Amino acid sequence: MNIKLGKNAYGKRAVNLSKIIRHADHHEFRQISVSSALEGDFETAHTMGDNSKILATDTQKNTVYILAREHFNKGIEDFGLYLSNFFLSNNPQVSKVNIGIEEHLYARMAFDGTVHPHAYVSSGNEKHTTTIVQDKDSVTITAGIKDLLILKTTDSAFTGYIQEPYTILKETTDRILATKCEATWTYNSVNIDFTAIFEQIRNTLLKTFAFHKSLSVQQTLYAMGEAVLQVYPEVEEISLVMPNKHHIPYNMEPFGLDNTNEIFIATDEPFGYITGTVVREQDSV
Amino acid sequence: MNIKLGKNAYGKRAVNLSKIIRHADHHEFRQISVSSALEGDFETAHTMGDNSKILATDTQKNTVYILAREHFNKGIEDFGLYLSNFFLSNNPQVSKVNIGIEEHLYARMAFDGTVHPHAYVSSGNEKHTTTIVQDKDSVTITAGIKDLLILKTTDSAFTGYIQEPYTILKETTDRILATKCEATWTYNSVNIDFTAIFEQIRNTLLKTFAFHKSLSVQQTLYAMGEAVLQVYPEVEEISLVMPNKHHIPYNMEPFGLDNTNEIFIATDEPFGYITGTVVREQDSV
Amino acid sequence: MNIKLGKNAYGKRAVNLSKIIRHADHHEFRQISVSSALEGDFETAHTMGDNSKILATDTQKNTVYILAREHFNKGIEDFGLYLSNFFLSNNPQVSKVNIGIEEHLYARMAFDGTVHPHAYVSSGNEKHTTTIVQDKDSVTITAGIKDLLILKTTDSAFTGYIQEPYTILKETTDRILATKCEATWTYNSVNIDFTAIFEQIRNTLLKTFAFHKSLSVQQTLYAMGEAVLQVYPEVEEISLVMPNKHHIPYNMEPFGLDNTNEIFIATDEPFGYITGTVVREQDSV
């Protein structure tokens, strides 16, 4: 019985890059973290230590910095596509390229209604993400949001679930629903204004979350995904990861007080972990 | 030579609490993390295991949750003061109480110019903080901001520093100045609208940072502290911690390209660490 | 064009559990973090908010704690199998169960050659992991190691890679090779002493890493995987993730000193990211 190399990939991660784009009246500041991963004809690299087909990860890193000067001017999706094309077309030994980019978001400071030309404040943990997977025949463009911490203080219920011997959770028609949402969706075209549509999709996700009369995280997740597919024909499918960050009512009874659904224990762990993909009919798995 | 107990304290940390305050037309959501620490007559607890004067940390935690229902309605400074008073007045064995509170900031979602009544999005890592230190005779109220990530893409220079054998840093008149700022300031009164003044002080800090023609982090730090003391007589002194999050120009020369101050390596470590306190004359150390 | 639910799953994560197993002469302390994820007939839960087939994640959590008392006595693989069987056999609406367990490792303290009966010190970040994926027809048992930080100070080279315009990395025949390794392997039987074989596999991985004359991370990765498959017929395939934690020689030339390969900048980011699976011939992808 022989042993051999299976699936493999290599590249650089956490290539942290910032750029100033100097416009006439203000500076645009961008900060991204880029990863690259290559697949291809690397069997002898593994089995014999033959590096002749290896594009060093240091070189991949340099490439990102150098190409960013000319080609990182619009959305991270556009820059990711440029990078994947570059690696694929310059390296015949490479059969597939995976580029991941996370953008750290900043907002220009504003004072008395006037936006400052070059001072920024971080918009927090939330990141705009993209993944480009390209091989000789096709390219898949995924965009997304990571670490989007959202919550609603009502319009969220959880009732009617299975009652069995280990079930002690109390049904509720009014609870806090909080999640650090991760959404990723796939576009069906490369000719999209990725920056504009990203903001629109984000807004649709937030609005659906806010106005949904939630019967469960699952139902809200589906509603959010469905809304995006309904409104944006450019989106082929969308996946949502919605960890349930529990805010547990603090039990006042041991102290002779009534529970009034005002005070909660904000917990990190354990947490519910709800994931789902919403697809178009012909794409069903 | 005898051995004995020196300085000591104990309490609970990371008491993570959220509260819904239900107003007529919207829900106010607050999330805080509270710590309590007690000092006092605890020598025999240490030397003999005598717990008769120990207020259990579990009890301290319960106290925070229970009192939050009635008494956490305004600023974290107000709630902190209530807690420190409570622990001090109910525990004769306690000589000093230290209450720390960090508030996680959320913004109400808004759609088409309308603020949603009960849906929130996290404002990011930035936190509003307070520390109350109270003993039988006095109370010190400190407020602050933590993890305020700000940057400016120009109006920042660094020149004229010492040139010695281990100095290779190039002088620059145009660099990115980025910092994850921590500011803490002490009030000289308990009769302050802590929530209102906090927003004003934050704005003064940001505005000074944005408009300062910086010759060094030190100079910007001092300018920010000075501005707060000049504008707010309620502030006795202010301390600023301004780690210098370096964005290092990526050197294009090895690739035959010129350096145009556009592309930077965004680094986390190592980082400059600049700290300073700005005080009023009579308070000088 | 219709929209519908695609792949989905839900469960609880970070169910942090510790157990004392009281033996005659000592206490055995175990600490694990468990996750459960269920797939099945949950379409109406998503589309209609019908929770009648939902086993609450709180119930899943309770189940872990309750079953741990009787059934967490040996390896985490055994406990994981018990859990997946339990969830699958008690829930006809569930078609697939995924149980993940990470074990935090502790060592009993020893003094003057004697092991203490009930005092422990953490063995660090390294964790023993397992994933059980079970459906009506089959079960897959994966075990692994996470966060295994290992390094060697020599016997590591990197030469002969592609030289192109963006390549400036210098070839080296003597560098530090450091990685925070993640290894996961699949067993081909449920009748294995999982605890014993885990220690043996870990030892094989370490030994291969230590004695390998490395020409690249890829080659060392393959050698480690190959060694495991050669020695342990119970292992069907093994995947290794070996981020390259770069220790970069500090350049002494600007200070008129020669570079002697003694002093390094220990970096976290960016990092090389090398992944590979080693398989048996008939398993080839």
Add this chain to the structure above:
Amino acid sequence: MNIKLGKNAYGKRAVNLSKIIRHADHHEFRQISVSSALEGDFETAHTMGDNSKILATDTQKNTVYILAREHFNKGIEDFGLYLSNFFLSNNPQVSKVNIGIEEHLYARMAFDGTVHPHAYVSSGNEKHTTTIVQDKDSVTITAGIKDLLILKTTDSAFTGYIQEPYTILKETTDRILATKCEATWTYNSVNIDFTAIFEQIRNTLLKTFAFHKSLSVQQTLYAMGEAVLQVYPEVEEISLVMPNKHHIPYNMEPFGLDNTNEIFIATDEPFGYITGTVVREQDSV
């Protein structure tokens, strides 16, 4: 009323450095993170942007790497002292230097009883620390341990504490005592084999923790500090921070099962936070 500069300092943090010391039969690998902070005549730097007395933090970083080649050969305390002396004696404008070093600990791999000459595995999160504070007249050498995660499964009680309306914690004579201990102690001499005594003090701390019949965290903390002062005349005082990492018995009663003190919820937050300093009589505060 004038505004002026109060206490201030600046320097570099997280100077991450590794070193190979090549011995005849093996390689010694060391990895440290160094911080430097300078105080002195820096008023005009803050108020006027006059950098003429500023030793750039980049220069401080270079100094650490360069001096490590010749002078980092023994304990981190020795290297820290060398650095503080260097900065102080070469910079007349500096009145006080603070050097902090954390050492990441690695163990040489061993196979079949033989230690490998150049392969290492991380010893985990635990770090050996030192802080050197030096001014024109004096130097204080503090050493310590950080992130020492230890626990005992019995010989720990907590009873007899205050019972008041918010107290619901049940007394226990048999609980898990777990802490991520931080210990720092001050030496009264510079002529000490810092490496040897560190290991001894660590052993004394562990042994005292293991064998103590604990009536509270406070009592165990004091016993540990007292033991160090009793055994090591070189230690002037010792401070211990012992967060109480609660392992809370999982309540089996709601499921009709008895509680047998076997299964626990391992929690991170909230946590008790117990701190204390043990001193020699003449050093009493």
